[in-house]
Each structure stands twice: as C-alpha cells, then as structure tokens.
Amino acid sequence: MFLAVGFVLAGAGILVWLLLPGELPEPLPLLVVFAAVGVYFDWTAVEINDHLVISTSLLVQLTAAVVFADSQPVVAVVIIAALSPFQPIDFKLRRWFEPAFNFGQLVISAAAAISLFAYLAPHAAVDAQNLPRFVLAATAASALQGALNFTFVQFIFRTVFGARQVRPWSNMLSIMLPYLGTGLLAALLGGAYHMIEDLGPLTLPLIFVVFFVSQMTFVSYARLREAQDSTLRGFVKALEAKDLYTRGHTERVAYFSELIGTRMGFNGTRLEKLRWAALIHDVGKLAVPRDLIRKRARLSGNEYEQMQTHVHLVEDLLAEVDFLQPMVDIAAHHHAHFDGKGYHGGHEHEGTPSLEARILAVADSFDAMTSTRSYRVALSQDYAFSELRQHAGTQFDPEVVEALIEIIESRGERYGSPDVDSEEEARRRAEGVRLDG
Amino acid sequence: MAERKVHHLSLALFLGCLGFGSWMAATSRLELPPILFGAAVVAITHLVTVPAPSGEHLYLGIGAATAVAFLVDDPAALLGTLSLGMALTYLILIARRTRSMSVRSQYLGEVTALMAFASTVVVLRQPSGYSSDQHGLVLAIVATAGIVWFAVRAMARSLVGLEREDLSARFLWLLALEDWAVIVSLFTAGALFGLAWEHMRWWAIPLALLPYAFSHLAFVRYNNTRVTYGQTIRALAQIPEVAGLATPGHSERTASVAVSIARDIGMHPDEVSELEYAALMHDIGRITLNEPAILRAGYTDEDLARWGAQIISEAPFLEKVGELVREQHRPYRSIGEERDETVPLASKIIKVASAYDQALHDQMLSPVDALELLHLGSTYDYDPDITASLRRVVGARGDLEMLS
Structure with missing residues (x-):
C-alpha cells in the first residue's frame, strides 16, 4: 500500500520535473503516434512463458528515443512509458495496485535508461557515421531498463507476496539477450527513420507493420496455447x-x-x-x-x-x-x-x-x-x-x-x-x- | 491437373525463364555479376518456407523479390534477375531430386505470380520515369504489384488445386486470405531492406532480418501449437474408443468425411476447423457410459449429445464446438415443414457423416447402399443438400467406381 503510493509519487515526481520546463519534444504529432502505438502494444500484450520474446512496447520506447534523439528523448519516452500501464481491464476489475506500481516502476526505469542513452549519444545527428554509437547507446539503455524492471519486479514480489523466487544469476544472460536485441533493433529502426531521406515518417508504418503482425501472431499463438491448456484441463475436470x-x-x-x-x-x-x-x-x-x-x-x-x-x-x-x-x-x-x-x-x-x-x-x-x-x-x-x-x-x-x-x-x-x-x-x-x- | 502436364509445363516455364532472363540480362544497363547475385538470392529464398496460418508453407522468395524491385531501377535488369532466379530455383529443385507433384505445381504458381509482380512494377514505373529518390512512389508501386502477385498466385493455385479431390474454389480463396499476415511481413522486410540499403548499407541486413525473424518465430510457434492442439483433441476424442465404449476409428473417419463435405460446400476455413473438432469429439459423451448406473438406467442419442457437449464446454475455447455437438442429434426439419434454421449447418454435416460411417462399418453396407440409406432418411433426419454433397465427395474419393 505505502509502497504503491511511494512508487506513484516517485513516478509522478519525475514526470512533473521533466515536463515543468515546458520543452516538449518535436514534432509533437509524431510523439502522439508513438504513444498510441506504445499503448496499443501494451494493451494487447500477452505473457509468453519464456524469455525469447522481446517486449514490443519497450521496442517502441527505444525507437522513440532514437527518433527524438535530437529533441528531448527523455521527455518523449517518459511520456510514452507513463501512458502504458493504465489498461481498461484494470479499471473494469477495479485493480489499482498493479497499475500504480507499474506506472512508478516504468517511469523510473524509462527515465534512467533514456538518460543513459542521452548521455552516451548526446545530441548527435543520426547518420551513417554515428549509427554504431546509437546502436551502443540504445543497447546499453535497453539492458539497463531490463535490469531495472527485473529488480523492481523481484523486489515487489518479495515484499508484497512474500515469495522468494529462486532465479540463479546464470540465467541473466538468457534474460538479457532479448534486451540487447531490442536495443540493436531500436537503433536501426530509428536510424532508418532519420537516414532514409524524403521518406521520413513513411518509414514508420513499415516499421510498425512488422511488429503489429508479430504481436498479432503471438497473441493468437498465446490464445491457442491457452485453448490447448484449458481444453485438456476442462476435459480432465469434466471427466473426473x-x-x-x-x-x-x-x-x-x-x-x-x-x-x-x-x-x-x-x-x-x-x-x-x-x-x-x-x-x-x-x-x-x-x-x-x-x-x-x-x-x-x-x-x-x-x-x-x-x-x-x-x-x-x-x-x-x-x-x-x-x-x-x-x-x-x-x-x-x-x-x-x-x-x-x-x-x-x-x-x-x-x-x-x-x-x-x-x-x-x-x-x-x-x-x-x-x-x-x-x-x-x-x-x-x-x-x-x-x-x-x-x-x-x-x-x-x-x-x-x-x-x-x-x-x-x-x-x-x-x-x-x-x-x-x-x-x-x-x-x-x-x-x-x-x-x- | 495431370502429373505429366504439370511436368511438361514446369519444364517449359524453366526454359522460358532461362531464355527470357538471359535476354533481359544481356540488354540491361546493369552488369552481369549483380544480376546473378540477385538471382541467387531469389533462388535461395525460394528454398526456405514459413508455415502460414492456413497450414500452407510459403516461400520467402517474394521478400527477396520485393527488395530487388526497390534496388534495381532498370526494367530489363529487374525482369532478368527474377527470371534467372526462378530458372535457378528449378535447377535446384531438380538437383535435390524433388519429384513431388505438389512442389512442381507450386513452382508453376510461383513463377506465374512472380512474373506478374515484375510486370506490374515495370508497367507502373514506365510513365513516371526512373528516379531513385522517389521512395514514396516506389513504395506505392511495389505495394500494388504485391497485391497483383497475391491475386495471381491464389488464382494459379486454385486452378491447379481445383482438380484435386474436394477443394472448392471459394474455400481455396478464403484459405489464401488467411495468410495475409505472413505475406505482409515478407513484403515489409523486403521493402525495409530495399529502402535502407542505399543509406545504411550493411546495417540494412539486421534492420530487415531482425523484425522478420521475430514474426517468423511467431508463425512457427503458432503453427506448432496449431498442430499439437489438433493432435491433443484427436487423442482426447479417442478415449471412449480405447475404453471400448465406441467403435474404433469412427470419430476419425467421421471427421474426415465431414471436413470433405464442408470444403465441398465452401464453408469458411475457421468453421471447417470447428467442424473438424466437433466431428472428432461427437461421441465423447460415450465416456459417461463407463458408469454402470447409467447403462442400467438407459440413455438416448440426445443424452449422449448433451453429455458430450457438457464435457467439451468445460473448455471455454471450445464453447462453439460443444454447441455443434449438442445439436448433432436434431433433425433438419419437421416432416412436411421448411428447414429448421436453428440447426447449425455443421451439426447437420456431422449427423450425415456419422451415419454414413456407421452404415459402412457397423452395418457393413457398400458405399452405394449407404448413400441409398441416407437418401431414405431425407424427409426428416438428413438434409438432402448435404447428402448430395456427400455423394460428390464419395464420388471424388473413388469409392463408388471401386465397386461398380
């Protein structure tokens, strides 16, 4: 309870502090598009039981960081991150702890990760020469975000649910690998946005279409697995x-x-x-x-x-x-x-x-x-x-x-x-x- | 299409591709090595497939072809690269000793569709001239060509597939449409590479491949689960049979006949898979019969259908299937009245398919006599439209000739 309030206050504090100077990222309509896509991906996200699957909303956030690299990347990403935890299902079920915790957690880790990104690639133009630097910065930010997420979730599990999840650190590499891939991909996608002249924003639909399709397929995959699970479960239940x-x-x-x-x-x-x-x-x-x-x-x-x-x-x-x-x-x-x-x-x-x-x-x-x-x-x-x-x-x-x-x-x-x-x-x-x- | 015809046609197409491709390559403004390199990539990607939701395996070649369409400005070079690529694909098929009919008839479809794709790009680009920096325009042109490719491919396949047993053209079209997601991600990967190469060089490879790999993984997983889900249902459906409470093999055969009827009628692929599950499990209620008290009390067909539906409906995802099983015992109309529209089509199909199989295997009738029996029941039990479809299906399977 206090914990959730603490997280919300910390998150809100960061948000206000970032927004107070009144310098919004440019172009603003693009930010709206990114936020909408991020929210969409988060609403339709599914949990799949292994680490192979990258989080599409994290990819959207990091791509936004590269796209807005020359104009307030931290503010841009924190806005996107702040919007995603509020899902209609939570309101319907009157759940507030989870979204509150997630809000704080996501804002904090996004702010930290993108600050690292901005530090590693400060106001540089995204071009062929600088691309490796952006790849490095985005990968580092992704890894940091992954580590922070992991730590926060572990922490909350321990303090709230009292469960001690035994996760050997040797697993860390397999957990981190998808994050590194996400960072690389985000840098490339953001790079494509900046570097393909005269197409500019038109690259975005191309970029998002692939993720839209993958997300959709993963959703139907997860639904099918659930169907299989519930079929067997239901049968066993009905028969016994x-x-x-x-x-x-x-x-x-x-x-x-x-x-x-x-x-x-x-x-x-x-x-x-x-x-x-x-x-x-x-x-x-x-x-x-x-x-x-x-x-x-x-x-x-x-x-x-x-x-x-x-x-x-x-x-x-x-x-x-x-x-x-x-x-x-x-x-x-x-x-x-x-x-x-x-x-x-x-x-x-x-x-x-x-x-x-x-x-x-x-x-x-x-x-x-x-x-x-x-x-x-x-x-x-x-x-x-x-x-x-x-x-x-x-x-x-x-x-x-x-x-x-x-x-x-x-x-x-x-x-x-x-x-x-x-x-x-x-x-x-x-x-x-x-x-x- | 007859095997010999497919054989000759694919050979002719290969020679055509080789001749046309060489001519185009010779007249193009582009040097030969890049054309050959492009052709090799097109050929190699035609050897790799991705499982699509319809159950079909799609070649990755169209992704490479899309990239080529972006990278090559010269129409002769584009046509030359793709033709030589398809000629090379044929040679690889021969070298791998792929004699199977399906691969060869697929080759026919792929070549036709790819040529339609290339021609569309060339024709649409002609009036606007060539300028490599009009990316938006090129994107629109290639997207249009992609739609043409899809339509030609689906048409070619339904022409080749039509003479295959029981697939109706409508069913094949619907099936092809199920795969739009795979096709879109292949196109997009090709387009991303084609657009980015000029500016990003080697970085364009991970840019195009990583997102595609992600969706490829999704498709493969989806497909694996689809297959194992089917297997799981098949296995569960057989529990009454191994328990000695139902005729062995009855549910499997009923499902096979029911699916053929559904395809003949041209039902939607989603409905067909629901029907298949329902037909496989239409006798699952019989598991209840291992309760001695129930055997003593007696039961009706309606009871069996209801018990089956109860078991199936425990799985929330199979609610619709449970519904179909519940309705399977109902007559299609009351005597002398119009059809009862509340009986689902799939339930009526299960009723006919199950009765047909029982006539063959329990009553040991010949297919002709079994059909005769179903026709006799057409006033009340069996919908004559479905029985007529069954007659076509049984005819296509060659069961009738076998006996005459």
Whole structure:
C-alpha cells in the first residue's frame, strides 16, 4: 500500500520535473503516434512463458528515443512509458495496485535508461557515421531498463507476496539477450527513420507493420496455447467430476507440482512441462470402468491387469501427440521410487526417475493423503509431512519433500483434516459418514 | 491437373525463364555479376518456407523479390534477375531430386505470380520515369504489384488445386486470405531492406532480418501449437474408443468425411476447423457410459449429445464446438415443414457423416447402399443438400467406381 503510493509519487515526481520546463519534444504529432502505438502494444500484450520474446512496447520506447534523439528523448519516452500501464481491464476489475506500481516502476526505469542513452549519444545527428554509437547507446539503455524492471519486479514480489523466487544469476544472460536485441533493433529502426531521406515518417508504418503482425501472431499463438491448456484441463475436470473422491485431484496435484517446481528453481518451459505432466498423470484412469476404480476391496490380478491395460492404452494415445510425449513419460514414471526399486505396471524400473517424475510423485502422494477417499477421511497435513519425510530417501526424493514442506509452510496454506493423525483414525471416522457418489 | 502436364509445363516455364532472363540480362544497363547475385538470392529464398496460418508453407522468395524491385531501377535488369532466379530455383529443385507433384505445381504458381509482380512494377514505373529518390512512389508501386502477385498466385493455385479431390474454389480463396499476415511481413522486410540499403548499407541486413525473424518465430510457434492442439483433441476424442465404449476409428473417419463435405460446400476455413473438432469429439459423451448406473438406467442419442457437449464446454475455447455437438442429434426439419434454421449447418454435416460411417462399418453396407440409406432418411433426419454433397465427395474419393 505505502509502497504503491511511494512508487506513484516517485513516478509522478519525475514526470512533473521533466515536463515543468515546458520543452516538449518535436514534432509533437509524431510523439502522439508513438504513444498510441506504445499503448496499443501494451494493451494487447500477452505473457509468453519464456524469455525469447522481446517486449514490443519497450521496442517502441527505444525507437522513440532514437527518433527524438535530437529533441528531448527523455521527455518523449517518459511520456510514452507513463501512458502504458493504465489498461481498461484494470479499471473494469477495479485493480489499482498493479497499475500504480507499474506506472512508478516504468517511469523510473524509462527515465534512467533514456538518460543513459542521452548521455552516451548526446545530441548527435543520426547518420551513417554515428549509427554504431546509437546502436551502443540504445543497447546499453535497453539492458539497463531490463535490469531495472527485473529488480523492481523481484523486489515487489518479495515484499508484497512474500515469495522468494529462486532465479540463479546464470540465467541473466538468457534474460538479457532479448534486451540487447531490442536495443540493436531500436537503433536501426530509428536510424532508418532519420537516414532514409524524403521518406521520413513513411518509414514508420513499415516499421510498425512488422511488429503489429508479430504481436498479432503471438497473441493468437498465446490464445491457442491457452485453448490447448484449458481444453485438456476442462476435459480432465469434466471427466473426473463423475467420481466424487477424485474430484479436483488433478488440479491440486498440478498446483503442488508447480509450487515445488518454482521452489526448486524451475522456470518457463520446464515449469509448464511439469504442469502438463501433472494434468495428464491420471488421464489413463478415465478409460477404466468406474466400478473398478471405486472398488473398496483389493483388486484381483485379472482386474488389476484390466485396469493397467486401459491406463497404458490412454498413455500410448497421448504419447502420439508430439509435444505431450515427454510429459507422458514423466507421468508414467511417477510411481517409480527414488531409489529405483519401485514397481509400476509389473515392470521393475531401472535407475532413478527424472526430477520431474519425483516431484509429481510427492505432489500426488501429498494430495492423496490430504484428501478424502472412499474408505477414509482426509489425513492431517502434519501426518502427511511426517509420512513423506519417513519415506524420503527410499520412495521419495528428500530434496523434493523438503521443498514441498517449505513452500507450503511459508505460504501458510493448510490441507487435510485438522486432527486426523493416523490411518486407523481416518478409517474409523469414515465409518460414520460415507460419501457415496 | 495431370502429373505429366504439370511436368511438361514446369519444364517449359524453366526454359522460358532461362531464355527470357538471359535476354533481359544481356540488354540491361546493369552488369552481369549483380544480376546473378540477385538471382541467387531469389533462388535461395525460394528454398526456405514459413508455415502460414492456413497450414500452407510459403516461400520467402517474394521478400527477396520485393527488395530487388526497390534496388534495381532498370526494367530489363529487374525482369532478368527474377527470371534467372526462378530458372535457378528449378535447377535446384531438380538437383535435390524433388519429384513431388505438389512442389512442381507450386513452382508453376510461383513463377506465374512472380512474373506478374515484375510486370506490374515495370508497367507502373514506365510513365513516371526512373528516379531513385522517389521512395514514396516506389513504395506505392511495389505495394500494388504485391497485391497483383497475391491475386495471381491464389488464382494459379486454385486452378491447379481445383482438380484435386474436394477443394472448392471459394474455400481455396478464403484459405489464401488467411495468410495475409505472413505475406505482409515478407513484403515489409523486403521493402525495409530495399529502402535502407542505399543509406545504411550493411546495417540494412539486421534492420530487415531482425523484425522478420521475430514474426517468423511467431508463425512457427503458432503453427506448432496449431498442430499439437489438433493432435491433443484427436487423442482426447479417442478415449471412449480405447475404453471400448465406441467403435474404433469412427470419430476419425467421421471427421474426415465431414471436413470433405464442408470444403465441398465452401464453408469458411475457421468453421471447417470447428467442424473438424466437433466431428472428432461427437461421441465423447460415450465416456459417461463407463458408469454402470447409467447403462442400467438407459440413455438416448440426445443424452449422449448433451453429455458430450457438457464435457467439451468445460473448455471455454471450445464453447462453439460443444454447441455443434449438442445439436448433432436434431433433425433438419419437421416432416412436411421448411428447414429448421436453428440447426447449425455443421451439426447437420456431422449427423450425415456419422451415419454414413456407421452404415459402412457397423452395418457393413457398400458405399452405394449407404448413400441409398441416407437418401431414405431425407424427409426428416438428413438434409438432402448435404447428402448430395456427400455423394460428390464419395464420388471424388473413388469409392463408388471401386465397386461398380
């Protein structure tokens, strides 16, 4: 709260201080065009789960810096940056913290980065001779902006959400690379604007068209991915809804896996892969006749085999989807033990399962213990933790177990019944209330 | 078009390009090395493709051709560079032993369209004379030529493609229009390079290539996801089949027939992909049948359609598809009355395609008898227009000749 106010005040202060002298960048209509394009790109921006994608609005800002290089670049870019965080969706949802924080954050980092830019390329004419200098200046400004953004977001995550995101600094290069590319490109685009004589402003539509098209394609790409995600998620939900006891199981296992993965420093694609694996880890059961799944007594050998056949058939089916194949492997191995001695489908596993499969195993067991089954009520969280710890080193990976316990405790979440501390107690209580679907 | 005809035509075009290109190069004011260099770039970019939203792969060549149109003032040099480039492309195709029909018939389309492009540039530039600093004018001329290129290419493709099984001309046109984004970014990259070269020299290369690389990446990703999304739906749709609750292969075959009918009718490509998903999943409701209580209580076709729609509609993006599945059991009209306009066209197609496949594979009828059966149901169940389209589709697939 105070933090947001602080950010807004700092941002507003910089804005006022820059605008007070009353010297606006020339030509003004061009600035309006840049601001409109920047705002448009920010409104339509999508989050894509890796670092390959440069932020198009940052590109617009840096290009503006080069275009206005001989006339108040800092003021120009700060105006563009100040407009972008206010999005209609925030007003609709009455969110104010995020836009306020973003406003302050973007104004501060834009002001700092473009000041660096102006320092490195002071009032020079953009021509063939000076172009390398502009490339250097824009790249440096882009890197600074990237670093500032990253730091601010980390800071706010730590202080507001209390989450400690483990991001090794070795990732810095892969985070920085797109920023360097953005800087180079911005210098070239701004250079083209200045250097292609008699075309001047006409270069701008050419420049923006490419980004408009890419942005549009990335938006439809992101929508399609979301569609794919929600399709699978929806199907799993709809199908498992038929069974009262496993309802929500998949969603929760996906959630726990994601928590553990984040805690262990997974990011981007790897985290996504883990979530997908969790989402499909039980799809095989959908093809198994209900009465077999619900059976309370032990399954006969024949029945067990029948169940396994169905599970494997569905696994094979999903493995045909190219990109699901690694996820199916993870899901298929999550019954394997950490020490390599578990059994799954009658086959003994050789060696240790992958880290992803180990995470899925812990998440799956934790949810199984802390949710109600047909023959027992949910066990308490403390019991589940001690049970996981007891089997750490044999069935479970100790590191994964500790990661789960740490993250759940640090978030203060509680699962399971408050006071059921043994299997016997859980079974005894279930005698009283039976939930039959 | 017959294979032999395509073969001969592409050979003739190659010889034409080679002859015309050499003549033009010889008469041009430009030296030979830059012309050959340009031709090599045009040829090389014709070997690289980008996956477009329609599912088709587009050659990057038009981007290079656009750059050439900006850089070369002399009409003979422009025509010479592009012709020699296309001749070189043919030689590379031969050297790589590309015998496939589709590549050769694509070559026909590419050469025709590129020649139309070059001629438009030359004709439009003629009256205004040549002055290299009128960039705005050149930009407008090349943009017009680009539109001509697009139209000629789409036309050439629909001519070559028309005789291919079941694609209607309308469908092919709509499909070509889906790719405007890719074409625009190729043109823009070429134009940026062509305009910037004079002033920025080597910096023009990253200037043109970086933004294009960005959109190329976007197109590739979009395409990959489109493919895997289709695969995911296919896999999910088969769960009832592997669970032993539906006839194996039925959904896949129904979808294939339904898509052919939709293309024959000339539905919009977006609607066709919705229809394909709906047809693949039209029996997904059967997964509910592994609940013994439901089997005991009994169920109707309407129940199955409703359950299926419920499952599909859990995914917000498939709401429309769920709707199509929900309506699939409905008759197209009440007896003696006009068509019921509230039944979606796609649902009626699924009903016909599914019944046709059941007649073939459950009742073991021949295609002719299966069609006969569908015609019998035309008072109430099966829309006669769709059955007529099915007859064309089945005819085009050669199922009918096989038996007669």
